[in-house]
Amino acid sequence: GAGVSQSPSNKVTEKGKDVELRCDPISGHTALYWYRQRLGQGLEFLIYFQGNSAPDKSGLPSDRFSAERTGESVSTLTIQRTQQEDSAVYLCASSSRTVLDNEQFFGPGTRLTVL
Amino acid sequence: RKEVEQDPGPFNVPEGATVAFNCTYSNSASQSFFWYRQDCRKEPKLLMSVYSSGNEDGRFTAQLNRASQYISLLIRDSKLSDSATYLCVKSSRANNLFFGTGTRLTVIP
Numbered sequence: 001g002a003g004v005s006q007s008p009s010n011k012v013t014e015k016g017k018d019v020e021l022r023c024d025p026i027s028g029h030t031a032l033y034w035y036r037q038r039l040g041q042g043l044e045f046l047i048y049f050q051g052n053s054a055p056d057k058s059g060l061p062s063d064r065f066s067a068e069r070t071g072e073s074v075s076t077l078t079i080q081r082t083q084q085e086d087s088a089v090y091l092c093a094s095s096s097r098t099v100l101d102n103e104q105f106f107g108p109g110t111r112l113t114v115l
Numbered sequence: 116r117k118e119v120e121q122d123p124g125p126f127n128v129p130e131g132a133t134v135a136f137n138c139t140y141s142n143s144a145s146q147s148f149f150w151y152r153q154d155c156r157k158e159p160k161l162l163m164s165v166y167s168s169g170n171e172d173g174r175f176t177a178q179l180n181r182a183s184q185y186i187s188l189l190i191r192d193s194k195l196s197d198s199a200t201y202l203c204v205k206s207s208r209a210n211n212l213f214f215g216t217g218t219r220l221t222v223i224p
Contacts, residue, residue: 104212
């Protein structure tokens with residue numbers, strides 16, 4: 001079956017521009033997560049959705065970052081006024097229940113480069 | 116203090132060797148623990164969950180020590196295909212995951 005997909009796979013943008021990153025989770029998965037991974041670094045938790053609600057936004061690094069999820073399916077991560085330090089791979093993952101019980105399945109990521 | 120701390124390595128071991136990784140965590144309220152594997156420029160994938168009683172999957176053994184707040188991963192009879200970064204992961208009550216920075220393993224022919 002289809003796994004988690006993300007688009008675009010690569011995005012190059014100029015400093016100050018806004019970008020939108022999309023995640024399509026595995027069908028039926030109620031939980032959706034966004035992470036950021038800078039080059040050579042570990043994964044940094046950004047935000048978690050249960051259904052369309054985001055009970056935990058604690059990882060969003062600044063108010064330039066926002067995310068939404070609709071139809072308990074697709075999620076969009078938006079970065080406004082991008083900065084060079086936003087350059088990273090943005091990974092989305094989904095799971096069928098809480099992470100306590102079920103594996104998280106990751107998408108291939110979107111590699112964002114801010115010039 | 117970071118939620119999860121790992122030795123970044125790299126660990127370079129010959130084929131057939133046994134290698135062990137340790138990971139320490141903060142916050143004793145952490146509920147679940149996992150090891151994920153990440154190949155170069157790929158997404159992480161679950162390797163195994165970690166239980167207090169210890170668990171084994173083929174050549175891989177994971178253990179959790181709640182009293183000392185560490186988890187371990189043991190790989191026996193290393194294969195070239197085991198070369199990857201191994202991520203120590205814990206969950207919180209808020210259902211998000213905390214990832215360590217990963218330990219890089221290279222198995223040498």
